[in-house]
Amino acid sequence: MVLCPVIGKLLHKHVVLASASPRRQEILSNAGLRFEVVPSRFKEKLCKASFPTPSAYAVETAKQKALEVARRMHQKDLRAPDVVIGADTIVTIGGLILEKPVDKQDAYRMLSRLNGKEHSVFTGVVIVHCSDRDGRLHTEVLDFYEETTVKFSELSEELLWEYIDSGEPMDKAGGYGIQALGGMLVEHVRGDFLNVVGFPLNHFCKKLAQLYCPPCPGDAWGAERDSIPAVDTFEDLSDVEGGGGSDPAWGDRGSCGGEEAGAAPPPAPGPRDTDLNGAVEEKRPPFPTGLLELMEGFKASKALFTACKLNVFDVLRDQGPLKAVDIARKINASVRGTGRLLEACAALGLLHKTDAGYSNTEAADLHLVSDGAHSLHGLAVYNDSHVWDLFTHLDLAARDGAEQARGAAGMKADRLFQSAETTLLFMRAMHGLSKLTARDVATAFDLSRFTSACDLGGCTGALAHELAREYPRLQVTVFDLPDIIEHARAFQPDGQRTEHIRFVPGDFFTDALPRAQLYVLSRVLHDWPDDRVHHLLTRISSCCEPGGGVLVAEAAAMEEEEAAAAAAARRRGLQPLGALLLGAGRPRSARELGQLLRRHGFRDVRVAPAGDLLRVVLGTRAAP
Numbered sequence: 001m002v003l004c005p006v007i008g009k010l011l012h013k014h015v016v017l018a019s020a021s022p023r024r025q026e027i028l029s030n031a032g033l034r035f036e037v038v039p040s041r042f043k044e045k046l047c048k049a050s051f052p053t054p055s056a057y058a059v060e061t062a063k064q065k066a067l068e069v070a071r072r073m074h075q076k077d078l079r080a081p082d083v084v085i086g087a088d089t090i091v092t093i094g095g096l097i098l099e100k101p102v103d104k105q106d107a108y109r110m111l112s113r114l115n116g117k118e119h120s121v122f123t124g125v126v127i128v129h130c131s132d133r134d135g136r137l138h139t140e141v142l143d144f145y146e147e148t149t150v151k152f153s154e155l156s157e158e159l160l161w162e163y164i165d166s167g168e169p170m171d172k173a174g175g176y177g178i179q180a181l182g183g184m185l186v187e188h189v190r191g192d193f194l195n196v197v198g199f200p201l202n203h204f205c206k207k208l209a210q211l212y213c214p215p216c217p218g219d220a221w222g223a224e225r226d227s228i229p230a231v232d233t234f235e236d237l238s239d240v241e242g243g244g245g246s247d248p249a250w251g252d253r254g255s256c257g258g259e260e261a262g263a264a265p266p267p268a269p270g271p272r273d274t275d276l277n278g279a280v281e282e283k284r285p286p287f288p289t290g291l292l293e294l295m296e297g298f299k300a301s302k303a304l305f306t307a308c309k310l311n312v313f314d315v316l317r318d319q320g321p322l323k324a325v326d327i328a329r330k331i332n333a334s335v336r337g338t339g340r341l342l343e344a345c346a347a348l349g350l351l352h353k354t355d356a357g358y359s360n361t362e363a364a365d366l367h368l369v370s371d372g373a374h375s376l377h378g379l380a381v382y383n384d385s386h387v388w389d390l391f392t393h394l395d396l397a398a399r400d401g402a403e404q405a406r407g408a409a410g411m412k413a414d415r416l417f418q419s420a421e422t423t424l425l426f427m428r429a430m431h432g433l434s435k436l437t438a439r440d441v442a443t444a445f446d447l448s449r450f451t452s453a454c455d456l457g458g459c460t461g462a463l464a465h466e467l468a469r470e471y472p473r474l475q476v477t478v479f480d481l482p483d484i485i486e487h488a489r490a491f492q493p494d495g496q497r498t499e500h501i502r503f504v505p506g507d508f509f510t511d512a513l514p515r516a517q518l519y520v521l522s523r524v525l526h527d528w529p530d531d532r533v534h535h536l537l538t539r540i541s542s543c544c545e546p547g548g549g550v551l552v553a554e555a556a557a558m559e560e561e562e563a564a565a566a567a568a569a570r571r572r573g574l575q576p577l578g579a580l581l582l583g584a585g586r587p588r589s590a591r592e593l594g595q596l597l598r599r600h601g602f603r604d605v606r607v608a609p610a611g612d613l614l615r616v617v618l619g620t621r622a623a624p
């Protein structure tokens with residue numbers, strides 16, 4: 001027996017579920033649908049940053065999954081199924097889209113993010129109607145999505161790992177399965193439970209009802225007619241040239257009882273839709289979640305910067321968990337203001353909030369305290385005090401050029417060295433960033449053939465230390481402006497071997513470069529315009545012996561297919577603005593960097609990724 005009459009409408013059709021998900025298969029067969037399972041081979045690698053909302057991403061992925069199956073089946077048998085159903089489930093939190101974890105660490109990262117918080121689960125669904133026209137596939141796509149909100153309890157590390165070790169998270173979006181062990185992690189659910197499990201059955205049935213049982217005046221359900229309405233909800237993706245007409249096989253769709261098939265003019269397309277009860281509802285555009293998040297994003301940054309500046313994370317690392325009133329006392333701030341700031345930090349996932357009070361998340365303990373080995377506190381403070389001001393004048397920079405914007409923000413052309421304090425602020429920011437990426441840069445290539453290196457613009461020596469640690473034979477010279485070198489001593493790590501590192505003051509555009517087999521330019525070139533870059537590379541090339549090398553590390557603009565991670569793509573997208581405001585430089589792609597090195601006499605140019613952030617290009621000096 002089939003409970004839902006609309007499911008029955010599909011019984012005589014060849015229906016294909018383009019999904020390997022056992023959950024979807026179970027939900028649909030429990031509902032009485034008969035279908036063939038043909039898992040899609042579409043790789044889920046659409047660029048998330050290019051979608052205005054997470055739901056749009058899920059719908060597009062579902063569409064591509066289903067269309068891939070329709071095309072493959074049509075190609076193979078020259079006969080596509082009647083209907084292909086595709087779906088994609090994602091978990092979103094704080095603007096981030098979580099799919100299936102790639103390994104246990106990834107699952108841990110996802111579950112820690114969800115821990116104690118509310119998140120959304122979106123499933124995008126498409127129903128593709130296929131037909132063959134003169135040997136060519138004709139498709140009409142109906143899509144929709146469903147959102148369900150899920151709240152996780154506060155979970156201990158031990159419990160998270162026990163859950164991860166059960167193996168359950170690995171094939172599930174967000175790293176959990178609410179229908180099994182993962183149900184124990186969940187405090188409450190708002191919305192369709194089956195949507196979380198992978199398929200919003202209720203919404204699916206409503207859509208089928210709209211398609212196959214159009215409402216007619218005085219007949220709210222119209223369930224008996226075997227027709228479908230004028231499908232103005234369909235997107236025509238036909239590969240038939242000039243296609244756009246509907247499949248004649250769909251016959252008299254849109255006609256209501258009493259009117260002759262085909263005689264009734266199709267209802268005029270418009271921004272209105274009809275619900276199951278025949279009521280007319282306004283068709284609304286997708287909710288612009290992504291846009292709203294962008295509009296509010298600056299507040300999130302400011303909350304993080306402020307908490308860093310007030311040393312909230314230091315206090316909580318040393319003495320947490322603490323109540324807001326105690327934190328306020330320790331940071332010398334008002335109770336009300338501190339309370340609001342702490343709430344914001346907890347909402348942003350920077351702090352945990354429990355009955356015992358506030359405590360740092362793991363990321364805050366690692367990166368937001370002022371003195372840890374992985375601290376990015378200096379970067380937060382620098383962004384807050386310098387970059388923030390500059391960006392408030394972005395309109396000026398866009399209209400009149402960077403100089404005006406810098407002037408308005410009160411920054412001189414040589415912005416760094418107005419005082420020892422600003423130099424130190426800048427160095428702390430760079431030190432944190434360099435330490436974060438130094439290992440990846442040092443190991444992107446095997447540099448063991450070199451015995452001497454010169455890190456040009458090497459600042460605090462963070463990369464130099466990593467190079468010396470990785471290659472015990474290597475002597476490294478850090479070459480930077482005298483103001484920088486003067487303060488570099490304050491950043492030298494205790495107990496780390498320093499005899500292989502020396503600091504030399506100078507300007508790499510004008511002073512003699514120290515002799516070395518390998519010249520390193522880590523995140524230097526993007527600060528400079530083309531003429532300065534050519535000047536610098538000419539100088540390096542003339543110092544470099546044949547067989548010597550140059551190693552360039554940049555947050556290089558990457559080629560399309562490499563731009564996988566949304567966050568990384570966003571960071572790269574913002575680079576040109578930073579370059580506009582902070583200097584006359586610009587980001588350059590890895591390919592462009594390679595061409596630059598070749599132009600200056602370097603051969604055997606190779607590119608390698610250095611973590612999520614950077615690309616490293618290595619060239620070898622050819623004999624002149």
Ligand SMILES: Cc1cn([C@H]2C[C@H](O)[C@@H](COP(=O)(O)OP(=O)(O)OP(=O)(O)O)O2)c(=O)[nH]c1=O
Pocket residue numbers: 018019020021022023024039040044065087088089090091100121171172173174176177178179182196197198
């Ligand atoms: C959040 C959550 C997801 N899931 C599952 C549903 C989906 O199968 C999976 C999300 O990954 P999807 O990519 O949507 O689906 P899939 O890879 O399983 O199958 P296919 O791509 O072939 O369609 O996560 C649960 O089973 N329970 C849950 O609580």
